[in-house]
Amino acid sequence: MRSRVAGDRGRPSGAGTSGAGARVPGVVETVTRQHVVGWVSVPAEAPPLRVHLHVGRLRVASTYATPDDSMSGVKAGRGRRDAPPSAAPAAARPTQRKRKDPAIPRPRGDRRNSLRQVRTFSFRVHGLWAYVRPGTRITVRVQGNPLPINGHGMYLTPRQKGKHTVAELREKLDQGHVLTQFGTIELSKKLDTAWQQAVLRLYHQTAKVLQEEFDVELFFVYGTLLGAVREGGWIGHDVDFDAAYVSRHDTGEAAADELQRIALALIEHGFDVVAHPFALHVHDAEDPSRRIDIFHTWFDRSGALRFPFGVAGTGTVTRDDWKGTKPVTLPGGDGLVPANDVQMVAHLYGDDWRNPKPGFTWDLERTDSAPDGLLTTAQRTKVYWANFYSHNRYTSGSTFFEFVNAWPEMAQNVLDIGCGDGRDSCAFGGAGRRVLGVDQSPVGIEHASSQAAERGIDDRVRFRTCDVTDIDDLGRALDEFTATGSEPVAFYMRFFLHAIPEVAQAGLMAAIDAHARPGDWLVAEFRTDKDENQAKVHSRHYRRFQNAETFRLSLVDLGFEVLHFEESRGLSPYKGEDPVLCRVVARR
Known part of the structure; x- marks a missing residue:
């Protein structure tokens, strides 16, 4: 079979090397x-x-x-948008490797x-x-x-x-x-029948959840819609499957909040979900190589349809233009497309959408986006940890637990702040200590409570949902634990301080300062600024890297005596990753 490129309609790949026409400047x-x-x-x-x-x-x-002057983000006199604007400041975005590819000059x-x-x-x-x-x-x-x-x-x-x-x-x-x-x-997506069937199956599974729990229809969008309309099937050079729904909300903030709730619902149904600012990447948990992308859209208060990821057209789709969805059949299965599918494709890709462009680049072509509907760092982090705890489980405590548990005279009462799925909380409970684990993730707390019950230690190991960025909620958790007796308490934080913004850490440390009594302990392990540029096994979630010595001095200022302080590798190796960590033990 001779290879053909999109739109050649039977012309062999080697054609065009002879018979040159007039030279084009x-x-x-x-x-x-x-x-x-x-x-x-x-x-x-x-x-x-x-x-x-x-x-x-x-x-x-x-x-x-x-x-x-059409469909181009490289217009003279106009700045180029490389990506949809972020809803979070640069310092609060998940860690990314620096781009080795130089920016393309406009x-x-x-x-x-x-x-x-x-x-x-x-x-x-x-x-x-x-x-x-x-x-x-x-x-x-x-x-x-x-x-x-x-x-x-x-x-x-x-x-x-x-x-x-x-x-x-x-x-x-x-x-x-x-x-x-x-x-x-x-392999061209026109020929990859296994991929076609897998993504359509995943599409129908997720569409069922959205329809039953959120009363919205999931339809084809972006490249998948373009293929359905222009090709009557799949675009050969496409690499992913795109679907979207129209939110019933009329503000970006409310639509983003709904997208977060949809992500958590899909996780609860067993899907592997990664939240990006503008979409959800939903993987088949049994075959993670299969993925569909779910985008959120909404009609704003002026009646215009908004896309956080963006569009490359110049027109507007209004509420009056929207006529719902209609069925369509593609090789491998069926689905839904907007009833005004041609208008929608022109809105997404511009008036020349009928011309195949394998090199189409959103960085260059985007003409508009809706940044007010992007998921925030906090929303994406909540989805990340819910997904992480749903698909990962530990049966033993961490190396930091072993270090702290063996410390002479360590407090018998442990407040595990950012306990996640209760890995170390249950390990402390198994060692005979009384524990309260707190975390913002309901999924993590649910798994932690189940784990404690399975081990028969739920009489001394308890959990509660707590958002440490909510000072009142954090204060209630600290009051609950420190007011139950006069015995010393250990404020335990493993891999937590680097997972929260600086302002949240400041509030947390102030709350600990207000509740810590003479004899109480503070023990923490976190990534430092020396680990920032190292490769990570899990790179999808927010991390903040801080200076270890600055943290040590802050403990001294709060009246803690630092008994152990080290910054090094080798403290918690994981799947080939050996992060630079700070490990500190202090007592007031």
């Missing part, structure tokens, strides 16, 4: 390990123009150049010097480098002619040797693989 402005970005200049009345990416004589992918009109229409294009090429080597010529062609590549001439040759060859790439393409929208080489 243009340039490839930027090439990085992730992207190829450029533009061409044609008369405004010219028909849609194909741009082809070649490796040697092999055509790898094709796209359509987009008029610069094309500026003063460099084009064209009186004709400028049309931009892009390809994502991350997976392509594995198949090329020094001497391989990479070109971008229009009507058979190569475009000049800024800084390279008429072709680019890579400096490093990939693991595979161009011949292997050709074989992959002939077998039905494509260069995807994310720049990877994968």
Whole structure:
């Protein structure tokens, strides 16, 4: 089977290397390990123009150049949005690795010097480098002619040797693989029947939960909707499955709160859920490689349909335009699409949505978004821990528990702050200590209580839901535990201080200061600023890295005597990760 790129309608992948037409002015402005970005200049009345990416004589992918005044986030005189605006300040966002791919410069009109229409294009090429080597010529062609590549001439040759060859790439393409929208080489979604059936099954399972518990319909959106409308099926170069619902709320804040509740409900039903600011990634718990994305939308008080992730069109969909959903059948199964599906696709992708563009990049194309509906860091963190406790269970205490439990004269009463699923609380209870575990996650508290009951220690190990950012709620928990007797109490915090914002830690320490009596203990283990740039096994949730010595001095200021203080690796290795931790034991 000869490979074909989207929209070629039977034209073989090698076509276009001969029979060159008139040369079209243009340039490839930027090439990085992730992207190829450029533009061409044609008369405004010219028909849609194909741009082809070649490796040697092999055509790898094709796209359509987009008029610069439509669907483009790289307009002259206008800043480019790289992503939907975050609802949280930078310091409060989950830890991310620094991007190695340099930012793609925005094309500026003063460099084009064209009186004709400028049309931009892009390809994502991350997976392509594995198949090329020094001497391989990479070109971008229009009507058979190569475009000049800024800084390279008429072709680019890579400096490093990939693991595979161009011949292997050709074989992959002939077998039905494509260069995807994310720049990877994968089997076309048109041919991947196992994927089709798996994601549609997951779609129907989640749609049932949303319909029964929230009275909303889950319908196809973004690339999945585009494929249903334009292709009558799947887009070959797509990589994911997109669905959305229309919230009954009319503000972004209320819609985001509903999305958080939907996430928690899906977790309760056994799904593996990751909350992003603009959507939920829902995985099949039995096969985590299968995933669908659920986006939330709502009609604001002016009647306009809003998308936190954003749109690339210029029009507006109003409440009057919305006619509900209608059924549609795709290879592998059926589902729902908006009744005004063509209008919706144009709103999401712009007026030229009929032209396949495998290199479509939201970073460049987004024209509008609704940041008021993004999930906050606190909301995403709550979903993270509910999901974590639902899919992970420990049967023994941590290394920090073992360290503290063996400490001479350690208090027999332990207040486990941020107890999670009760791992260390139950370990202390099993060692004969009296424990109160508090955590903001109802799922964690439920699992902790069940664990204590199963071990037969629920007479001395209790749990309660408590949000430490709520000073009154925290105060009640501290009052409840410290007022039951005169024996010393250990305020125990493992892997908790780095999981809360600085302002929450300040409130927590003030509350401990107000309740701690002479003889009480404070024991803590947390990640320090020396661990910030290290790779993490679990990287999806919020972390804050603080200076260990600064924390030690703060304890002294609060009247605690620091009996043990160390900052090092080797304290709590986990699945190949060995974090830099601060371990401290102090007594008032």
